[in-house]
Amino acid sequence: MRRVASFLLICISITIFMLLIPGNAGADTLRGIYGAPADLSDDSPFRKGATAESSGVNAVFVSQKNDAVRRYKEQGFKVFISVNAFGGKRAWDKYPDSRPVKANGKKLGEDKSDKGQEGTCPTHVKWREDRLRHIKHLADVLGKDQGIDGIWLDYIRYPGFWETQKPEIPDTCYCERCLNKFQADRKIIIPPGKIAGEAASWINKNCPYEWMAWKKEQINSFVRDVKAILAVHPEKITLGLFTVPWRKGEKNNAISYLLAQDSFLLSEIADVVSPMLYHKMCGRDVDWVGRMTQYYKETAGCSVWPIIQSHDLNPDEFKKAAENCGKAGADGMLVFSCGGINDSKFEKKKMWEALRDFEPQENLIINPGFEPKQGSVYPKGWRPGESEIDPALKSVFTVKKAEEIDKDENMRNFYSLGISSGYGNDGKWTGSIKPSGCRDDEEYIFSGLFYRDNWKNSVYPSVTLFGEKYYLDNHWKTKIFQPIKVHVKCREKADAGSVVFANENPGETFYVGAPKLARHHSFSNKAGMNEGERKQQFYKNFFPIGVYGADMDNLAEIKRLAVNTVIIGGEGEKLKKTIEKCHEIGLRYFLSVPHDPDRLKPYLDYLMPPTFPGDKMKREILRRHDAAFYVNDEPELTSFPANKASDIFELIKSRIPEAPACMAVVRPSNCREYLEAADFFMMDQYPVPNMPMTWLSDSIDRASAIAGNERITAVIQAFGGEAYESAGWPRIPTWREMDCLAFLSVVHGSRGIFFFTFSEIGKTKKGRESLGRVVGRLNQVYPWLLENNLDIKVPVDMTSGNRFDPSGRPSVHCCVKAKGEKRLIMAVNSIGTRVEAQIGASAAAGNGKNAFFTEVFSGIKFPVIDGRISVKFDPYETKVFLSDK
Numbered sequence: 023m024r025r026v027a028s029f030l031l032i033c034i035s036i037t038i039f040m041l042l043i044p045g046n047a048g049a050d051t052l053r054g055i056y057g058a059p060a061d062l063s064d065d066s067p068f069r070k071g072a073t074a075e076s077s078g079v080n081a082v083f084v085s086q087k088n089d090a091v092r093r094y095k096e097q098g099f100k101v102f103i104s105v106n107a108f109g110g111k112r113a114w115d116k117y118p119d120s121r122p123v124k125a126n127g128k129k130l131g132e133d134k135s136d137k138g139q140e141g142t143c144p145t146h147v148k149w150r151e152d153r154l155r156h157i158k159h160l161a162d163v164l165g166k167d168q169g170i171d172g173i174w175l176d177y178i179r180y181p182g183f184w185e186t187q188k189p190e191i192p193d194t195c196y197c198e199r200c201l202n203k204f205q206a207d208r209k210i211i212i213p214p215g216k217i218a219g220e221a222a223s224w225i226n227k228n229c230p231y232e233w234m235a236w237k238k239e240q241i242n243s244f245v246r247d248v249k250a251i252l253a254v255h256p257e258k259i260t261l262g263l264f265t266v267p268w269r270k271g272e273k274n275n276a277i278s279y280l281l282a283q284d285s286f287l288l289s290e291i292a293d294v295v296s297p298m299l300y301h302k303m304c305g306r307d308v309d310w311v312g313r314m315t316q317y318y319k320e321t322a323g324c325s326v327w328p329i330i331q332s333h334d335l336n337p338d339e340f341k342k343a344a345e346n347c348g349k350a351g352a353d354g355m356l357v358f359s360c361g362g363i364n365d366s367k368f369e370k371k372k373m374w375e376a377l378r379d380f381e382p383q384e385n386l387i388i389n390p391g392f393e394p395k396q397g398s399v400y401p402k403g404w405r406p407g408e409s410e411i412d413p414a415l416k417s418v419f420t421v422k423k424a425e426e427i428d429k430d431e432n433m434r435n436f437y438s439l440g441i442s443s444g445y446g447n448d449g450k451w452t453g454s455i456k457p458s459g460c461r462d463d464e465e466y467i468f469s470g471l472f473y474r475d476n477w478k479n480s481v482y483p484s485v486t487l488f489g490e491k492y493y494l495d496n497h498w499k500t501k502i503f504q505p506i507k508v509h510v511k512c513r514e515k516a517d518a519g520s521v522v523f524a525n526e527n528p529g530e531t532f533y534v535g536a537p538k539l540a541r542h543h544s545f546s547n548k549a550g551m552n553e554g555e556r557k558q559q560f561y562k563n564f565f566p567i568g569v570y571g572a573d574m575d576n577l578a579e580i581k582r583l584a585v586n587t588v589i590i591g592g593e594g595e596k597l598k599k600t601i602e603k604c605h606e607i608g609l610r611y612f613l614s615v616p617h618d619p620d621r622l623k624p625y626l627d628y629l630m631p632p633t634f635p636g637d638k639m640k641r642e643i644l645r646r647h648d649a650a651f652y653v654n655d656e657p658e659l660t661s662f663p664a665n666k667a668s669d670i671f672e673l674i675k676s677r678i679p680e681a682p683a684c685m686a687v688v689r690p691s692n693c694r695e696y697l698e699a700a701d702f703f704m705m706d707q708y709p710v711p712n713m714p715m716t717w718l719s720d721s722i723d724r725a726s727a728i729a730g731n732e733r734i735t736a737v738i739q740a741f742g743g744e745a746y747e748s749a750g751w752p753r754i755p756t757w758r759e760m761d762c763l764a765f766l767s768v769v770h771g772s773r774g775i776f777f778f779t780f781s782e783i784g785k786t787k788k789g790r791e792s793l794g795r796v797v798g799r800l801n802q803v804y805p806w807l808l809e810n811n812l813d814i815k816v817p818v819d820m821t822s823g824n825r826f827d828p829s830g831r832p833s834v835h836c837c838v839k840a841k842g843e844k845r846l847i848m849a850v851n852s853i854g855t856r857v858e859a860q861i862g863a864s865a866a867a868g869n870g871k872n873a874f875f876t877e878v879f880s881g882i883k884f885p886v887i888d889g890r891i892s893v894k895f896d897p898y899e900t901k902v903f904l905s906d907k
């Protein structure tokens with residue numbers, strides 16, 4: 023258990039929280055068109071009953087003119103206008119000091135390479151005031167008497183032309199005003215005498231994160247100012263934003279560091295974000311539209327209405343883009359632009375019709391809002407459990423608004439169902455799934471917000487969907503609603519029409535809100551890695567035997583135990599020294615990275631500074647063939663957003679593709695959420711002394727089935743004692759127990775072993791000895807660890823009285839490995855008693871030629887009789903048998 027400081031958790035939760043309340047799909051599906059002509063000719067597609075209406079288009083963006091607005095309002099459309107924030111060159115004439123200054127000290131547009139670049143410095147006070155006055159004017163003039171329905175800010179960011187396949191974004195703005203404001207706002211002092219160019223490199227070296235965050239604030243504050251204007255306006259005017267469709271994980275996080283536009287932060291201010299998903303312009307395929315929509319939807323705090331391109335698309339591709347927005351969960355959709363449809367060289371009618379194919383995702387749960395119906399305390403369609411007995415402790419069912427449970431101010435309000443479970447076996451709420459719901463073999467995602475006051479071991483709620491029950495054992499957060507997702511398959515089940523929330527823990531209380539069950543679509547990721555590339559350089563002829571808890575002071579001692587890999591944290595100078603020490607003594611290292619793509623960029627820049635022409639020395643601190651990355655730690659228990667996790671992964675892989683990225687996962691089914699966020703999953707189940715050893719191996723099997731069997735490694739419990747007693751680990755495992763876990767994981771296909779943690783087991787001489795003993799045994803068979811297990815099931819007959827693990831399976835687990843003709847059988851007794859077994863050695867070796875097998879650790883030769891060897895095992899003992907031929 024690596025603990026995150028709780029304040030961090032809270033910050034994360036607030037963001038995740040926004041995850042949200044399912045969009046209201048249905049009759050008012052928003053389909054909008056940008057650039058509708060100001061005039062309505064007689065044959066205009068926007069006349070009542072004409073093409074636009076039959077295509078389901080119900081909103082238009084028009085020019086900032088009163089008569090245009092009125093005309094479209096008369097035809098029944100929602101009318102939006104778009105307003106430039108910091109784009110163009112117009113400001114440069116009026117306010118010469120509004121022209122942004124680049125990192126090299128030159129004004130934007132001065133260098134030849136700046137061709138096509140434009141934009142205004144976002145800190146220019148007068149320009150901001152002008153813009154805000156203009157927006158207020160538009161709201162007053164166009165917004166009165168049910169005029170415009172919304173204002174969308176365009177170019178709400180720093181300069182840079184992005185609408186191309188290989189954009190080059192200038193690094194701005196280092197004007198005097200910006201440098202002064204930054205220093206004043208952030209209480210940072212740039213050494214005096216630094217002119218623009220020098221100041222930029224000083225900032226880059228000393229406070230890149232603070233500078234980026236401050237830049238974002240220049241943008242966010244403008245949006246807040248606009249929001250304040252609209253908030254006091256008598257008519258409701260929606261505030262939308264057009265945003266650049268870049269992930270933080272791509273282009274070295276240019277969206278944060280250069281453009282300073284954070285759609286997720288902005289989504290907490292605006293009502294709608296509209297990422298400009300112009301796939302063809304950006305050189306992407308049409309699936310990218312769906313993938314990006316999912317990216318924004320996962321954690322945006324407001325509605326997401328992507329805007330897709332109509333230019334240069336044939337009707338089929340256009341239709342597909344529209345469809346993908348809906349399948350990915352968009353709340354509405356906009357099209358850029360009307361001209362693109364009208365100028366199409368394809369049949370216009372078909373282009374218009376394609377818009378019908380945008381349909382928001384359907385929530386299959388009936389009445390997910392839980393609003394109590396009039397005259398009843400219970401929501402329509404939901405019924406609490408009924409008990410057949412009259413127990414001393416009765417279940418209590420409640421319907422409460424979220425704010426009554428969790429006072430967090432950042433929270434949206436919604437109704438939730440509560441269950442305080444009694445002993446009557448009735449702690450459940452039952453609702454219904456739409457009859458259209460269950461389609462065979464389709465994948466669905468259930469999501470909901472779950473609340474608990476305190477966490478207790480083995481106490482979790484469950485949800486039953488399509489007749490199958492799912493324990494929500496990653497519900498770890500307390501005193502806040504935690505978003506939880508479950509991937510479900512629809513199978514033929516008797517009660518496929520109902521959804522059940524259950525709490526089978528007498529005396530405990532859970533709440534659930536905002537449930538959503540929707541069909542899930544996976545969009546292909548051509549830019550992503552293929553399986554072949556996962557066979558990393560790092561793992562070539564290498565099997566990591568590693569420890570957590572390494573630092574500068576214990577590296578030498580760790581190395582002496584024959585450990586070959588360490589997991590190291592920290593950053594800056596201290597990290598550099600630790601890495602250098604690893605190089606010196608010959609240890610590979612997993613770098614435990616910041617869990618935030620905005621923090622990660624400067625972290626990586628420090629380890630791998632960009633090289634400039636003329637650099638003579640190698641500046642990289644890490645060695646590419648020694649490094650790997652530890653990207654997250656049990657992310658499922660805090661519902662760490664998958665979009666953020668994959669941003670972290672992509673940032674690393676784009677800088678150093680050969681280094682593997684790994685994350686620890688304790689709930690194997692949740693690997694599903696993070697498949698695109700790690701190369702390897704580390705199973706960290708800690709069973710000693712209260713759980714069977716097979717908890718680890720079962721988890722490996724389950725994770726392998728989801729992620730593929732070459733992507734799993736294991737973390738072995740090497741801690742315990744008084745400090746951990748209340749959490750269920752009252753003692754440290756014996757060397758035999760650690761040995762059992764380590765070899766059991768190999769038998770189940772683990773591609774690496776890490777001990778958690780040297781900072782505990784390394785404290786005592788006895789601890790170091792037992793760790794050294796296990797590591798020594800692993801090293802004794804090291805060449806064999808590099809070989810994958812053969813796909814052969816070894817016949818095992820248990821012959822002793824004690825023979826089964828707690829799940830009723832033979833206690834001895836075996837695997838076979840091969841090197842040429844030689845075969846190696848690894849056999850692990852997974853229980854704490856002596857057992858005896860007959861192992862089908864000939865069947866495993868694939869031949870009958872072996873007269874005996876030599877046990878590697880003892881040197882004892884085991885004769886093969888009737889194709890079998892008879893073996894006695896001590897509690898938790900591993901034996902390794904090598905064929906003689």
Ligand SMILES: [Zn+2]
Pocket residue numbers: 122123143144145195196197198199200
């Ligand atoms: Zn500036």
